[in-house]
Amino acid sequence: MRIAPTFSRRSASIPNDQGTKALYTINIQAPGNHANITEIRILDLQTNTSVLFSNDVRDKEAKWFGFGNQVVWLKEVDHGATQIWIGDADDVGRNYVDLKCLTQPESRHCAGRIEAKASHLKLQNLQDQHEDIGIALACPSTSNGALYNSETDARYTGDVCNAIWYTTLRKKAMGNTTLGTKYVVSPTRFFNALRGTGLESPLHSPFGASTDFDISTSGIVFLAKASMRDPGSANAYYIPLKSFTELSKPRPQIIHVKGFEGGSSNPVFSPNGDSVAFLKKQHPTHPNDRNRVIVINNIRDFRMHMAINEMPTQQSENSWHLSPYSVAWSENGKELYVVAVEDRIRRLFKIPARLSSIRAAPEPITSDSTTAADVRHLRMIFSAPMDIPSQR
Template identity: 30%
Template sequence: MTLKATLFTPEVLLSAPRRSPAVPSPNGKKALFTVSTYSFETHKTTVQFRILDIESGQSSVLYEDNRISEPVWLDDDEFLFLRSSDGGTAIIADNLSSPGDSFLHDVAVIDASVSNLQVKKLADGSVAIACSALATPEGKLFNPQTEEKPLSSAMVYTSLFVRHWDKWLTKNRPAIWYGALQKKDGKYSLSGLTNALAGTKLSSPVGPFGGTGDFDISESGLVFVSKDPEVNPALYTKTNLYYVPLKSFTEAEPPTPTLIETPGLEGYTSNPVFSHCGKKVAFGRMRDKQYESDKPQLLLLPDINDVTKVEKFYETEDGVGSWDYRPESIVWSTDDSTLFVTAEICGRNAVWSLPSSPAKATEHPVQVKTVVGSVSDFRLLGDASKLFVTSSSLIDNSCYSVTDPENNTADVISSNSKQGKTFGLSRSSCDDIWFKGAGDYDVHALVLRPSNFDKNKKYPLCFLIHGGPQGAWLDGWSTRWNPAIFAEQGYVVVSPNPTGSTGYGMALQNGITGEWGGRPYNDLVACFDYIGEHMPYVDTSRSVALGASYGGYMINWIQGQPLGRKFKALVCHDGCFSVPTQWDTDELFFPIHDFEGTLEGNRAGYERWDPARHVGAWATPELVIHSELDYRLPVTEGLSAFNVLQARGVPSRLLVFPDENHWVLKPENSLVWHREVLGFINEYAGVGGEEKWEEEAGEMVVRGVNFFPA
């Protein structure tokens, strides 16, 4: 029986089961995944570890344990996973023949928080294992639970970085650890873990979001990505690829990592992947060492024993590369003849195929057929030439499918929401529009209508502005900015991808450099005008606009511009109030690139697009949201905007989260976020929402949260 939500509300969004990418077995018959579910009744999260039968699409529970994560296969029957406890981590082995029964055993108990587990069957029958964990300056495993606590909380720094994303940096750094599993009497044991980076200035995975994509292992050793230790990480994006040759994964003293040279490319390095033969490595690297969103160029190291000869795919004389899209994740075909990569195109994240040799890649990659939506993860399916794909869409929060590149087919295996039906959502509510931008180019936007849409009625406009700014709205699921939440309140939601957006070629993306409030703003004006002229079912006189990060900046910029007077209400989440103060961010290479210089070197470039210069025109009601652990855009940016609005007498509201970063991730906080946002925009757009706030004795309390009205 399929349960269906009567209305897709924030509670439904946040309590819906969330599935991890599924990991298929070597023979392609089964897949392992986890499902986490938050309950607003118990205020707790439960986690299930499940096994999927790929042929039937049916799954069953293996365990229910909140501490379990990261399943990996050892063979078609046996698998490993991690279980955390008290600052430590157990590596546990089990099999499908008797899961959770007599076979279940600890392979090792590690006195540290371990993650990003990878394994590789070796020719001698042993299993190579690699993972990441924090290391002390001495190269030992770090466990905060057992660390001696200082008497003072003071921190002293003498160089950049001092903090990153949501944490103040310490002397401990992430490292890659390796070891070998041996099987005896039916049980596995771990030889121990060795720090592959000990004695170096290198660290991996690269924070704050680095993971298994930052390293890979093969019979010959491991490759990994690290920040270049010779440049300042706050000023430069430069990360390098290194190789550690290993005769055995039991080596207690690994050789010094060897730099893999990539002449002409000095930016981020990403997604190194060994070929199945273990002799080649494919990876990506950017050119610009101060541009975090530069195009990754696809590279091949054809012989791991000669790290000086890296080949470029689609090489051009100017060094830009002829393929205009941005390759990210990489998978080798079974016979190593083909590479599959993901790259965005026009609001979708797609899979592409190309020959694995740059010399044979004379044509640009071919897009592989996948199910509707955006791909978040993909892997080889057994020995066949098929791919097992994890994706989502605007109406479906998780879909497992099988793609056959040779026959150009894609078949759904399992949809977590029955392709939207569980949420009462339908693909018929989704649409795309294209309109003329500020220059000689077209701009794309995604459209989502209410599920009870009637073309003869008029609906208020919900105008969503994405962050980045080098990012894009995708036909994919989100628990933070989900267009369906707004559509089901009774809005037509339009999510434009203006200048600066990824997935439309580098000319459009790079057009935002030095133009933060210029071309992107004019594109948004053109989009608003297009809606009014070509979408008769939209009532633009009842419009609201919302944005986060760069989208929050644009909300504040719009406030001081003519477009700001066309909205009934604005919502700014973790946005920028004053451009010159962007030097309080953690990654200084970001403003240096986007505003074309340092603050003292190009002050005029910073001030040109500064929203604070136009506060005299601020007049539209605005909800300001900010979090105190946001070190990319510190909380003072939100406080400044709110203070200006209040001083000017503009109806405004401030929502602050002391325990969140650039994103609101905790379910109870997210529920308050949604209620505040919907309550605010619905009031000014005249939309009847089901949430009603009631004031008593000068303050409001909802789920233990204090509200302080004027």
Template identity: 25%
Template sequence: MGALRWLSVAAAAASTVSALTPDQFISAPRRSEVVPNPSGDTGLFSTSQYSFDTHSSHTWWSLIDLKSGEISTLTNDSHVSEVIWLGSDASTVLYINNTNAQIPGAVELWISDTSSFANGYKAASLPANLLGIKSVVTDSGDVRYILRGKSYPNGTVYNDKLAATLPSSARIYDSIFPRHWDTWLTPISHAVFSGTLQNTPAEGGKAQYTGAETLKNLVNPVKGAESPFPPFGGNSDYDLSPDGKWVVFKSKAPQLPLANNTASYIYLVPHDGSAKAFAINGPDSAATPTGIEGDSSYPVFSPKSDKVAYFQMADREYESDRRTLYVYTIGSDETIPSLAKDWDRSPDSVKWVGSDNLVVTSEDLARTRLFSIPVTAGDDFKPTNFTDGGSVSAHYVLPDSTILVTGSAIWTNWNVYTASPSQSVIKTLASANEIDPELSGLGPADIDEFYYQGNWTTLHSWIIYPQGFDKTKTYPLALFIHGGPQGAWRDSWSTRWNPKVFADQGYVVIAPNPTGSTGFGDALTDAIQNNWGGAPYDDLVKAWQYVHDHLDFVDTDNGVAAGASYGAYMITWIQGSEFGRKFKALVSHDGSFIGDAMIATDELWFIEHDFNGTFWTTRDNYHNWDPSGPGRVLQFSTPQLVIHSDKDYRVPVSEGIALFNVLQERGVPSRFLNFPDEDHWVTGQENSLVWHQQVLGWLNRYSGVEKSNPDAVSLDDTVNPVVNINP
């Protein structure tokens, strides 16, 4: 089969940087989004860096000049946990101090000037560890703010440090959904709180703000509501209107069982809590779009505080349904019908540009790009992207209506630039690969991509080259299989499955986007339903065959494959297939193994959608795609590393143990890596280092890289002792 399309035909040039090792990768600085000040000349961001020498992280805050890109330190104070711009002043900031002199486990609000940050003053003491602050200065000169934290059932703020210890550890549940992702549910929930700092001008009329500990719980009056909803809810789940009068927040539909649907609403409530929050797109609202019942997200007020833009899915039993954009007018029964309804993409963040236009991010062809959509857009409007490579993680509108973008790519973990619909990318201000020694020399030449014919349609795949790549030589294949199953490998930096770290061991990484992948249209995403081991498996076989036939610099005879979540499921499905004999070693991380055991997951709507029904009505579907079927187990023979963590409640740890048991009883070389304190991901830096040492060491041993590359990671390199009860 010939190449259908190459987007970059030139192979990567030899890099001047040394190989990206696991410890370099993990300890490289990690920066937040850049938030511009009101005048648009300065940006604010935080940086966190882990040290394997001190076994601790340090966080600091910096300013970046939005004209020159020059970066300067604002503060190294480790007690400063959040900083935001305050009002229209270009240099005044409001920040959270994560200590409180009077209350254990609480925080304080401080106000300072960026020119003399250390001379700030305390404006308020808060009663718990609250975060996610947003604020506005009202016409009266007061500061109205909102933030998020935990709540007792009666609505008062919950403080972990002051909570009473109960004599019994018993948990009692009368409905499903007793645990979620990594947490057992308790009566403590999450809520958005509002507060006010009064302006009591000092001498000379300069603003001076003070506030009380009293906060108003805006979520609790709605029985069963919770915002942000854990574990993925965050600052984008709520917003404060520019005039300070209104707050919007997202909550799961409180009247529906949480385990069986994705339905959520956008609630509108006065900042002072003088009225109960009302779901603008709930079942009791005349403005609710007909037939749209799925997940709502990312509510944002318009500049005039008269409208709210938000996304919503139609299907309430499908987490990967397409999001469309809606605009609700406050005080009316009007919701503008979904903008660009026929656009075959699923946007996920939005900002207003004036009162008539919006800019959204959306996955698109293995990237996350920016698109402009006018409020008047009809169903057939087709947005055009104005960013290209990489993935946008945050964007802000500057006073001149250009967009300040923070993003990343496979070759950099932080990239800051300006763009506009008319000019595309205008100027790059900073990129981590040009700042950080750990990432020095990485660049776009490290990656490539190709399209190939899959099971039923044309498919995309990334190629990631190793350091010092020479196209006249050969390198073992490392096949990456993404999770989801509705997901994708994008041109973005990953702090967990980073393909460049694998490539720099001496592999060419191939990361295909098979059936089920997002960002290529609904048809490809949806086609994985009740098809887990069908078309996606065939797509991966065809990707391997394409590489084997057309990429002479890839050694498929000594290839390896690895994946997490659904990717781990697919690894085990491959293990039980003829395709499994094409690999020297396999790695599966937190994957399902026994079809019937999927009923033990937390979000039942997920498996009931993907297998076309409940555990008892469509049981054959669960069995059809069961990697543990006897006929499949009898084919197990490729060495496999199995990773599973105790706090993974989406795919319980018993699945990993069961797979390991079967591999061992079948006499297949295998190892089980377990983290008792991790969930569906391994995020702790020390655990991540062990994870990389074990994963890379396992692959390197069987692929031959351990012998051919003296600097390659070995299983013997693990820094922390790994318990082996049966050596």
């Protein structure tokens, strides 16, 4: 008798701020009996040991909360809703209770819920007087901008699209004094950032990517097409927000880059929220066009350029033959990490965030790289500074 093979898939590990622990998810599937086991685990980076945090198949998208070793994650619950949970990774192994039971460790609590299927969890410390945490989720939306729940809105027959919903997590004193204060969803409801715009984000591909939008103290940056039925390329948009609870939000502003009409991808804020980096192609239809790295500085002042259709650009003298497909900021915001394929190998490169200062060919920093990247066309890397005109 032949035994069907078991397959396992592990997500990327997410380290905490101290670099001592890492979160990851592992999915185990046995095709023979269709068993599907999903575990959220915590890896101790000092001892290289792994412990179980959750084995509830409803739990997903665990992230570090930013305070100590607290973890925040999404839980799919009955009636098509999603709960937001917060727990402490330091309690794993001491008071862990199998999540197939109805009980939870005391350190874990439900911070709130949204009445739809949610994904693409994003968090941002707003650094305000209330110590609020901005939270954004991707949820289905009806054509009039309301939440769409496939289980409770069965009679709805209109268009359904993805939308970005945001609010805050705020500290609240719990009734049980032993629990102290806990973060919970703000009394104000979740807001649809794209209501009335005709835009959809994350993109349908088929479900969009977690890199289709990002949030910061500056607001929201995201990818979208001109309309839900637009077959063209995606553009980057920016919504400036003074808070994550404001009712009258500005309309999204498209980020134009002079001479670049191709699709945009992977928008991400710098750690301080002052700048945005993303990838963009120069030609809208050229099949062999490469991604370019774009950096928009002073994004908080972008609203002053609403009437400008093309961004001012500063271009370096050389260019790079590789086409990066992801970009991320260093912790201090001074460098960018980009991933590109060279000689059929994925390589990680570090480049200065001030792209116009690049004078030498970027070299891969990943350990499996034995030779420097062959960089001949560094014109693909340039910056688009937001120079604010002097007030007269």
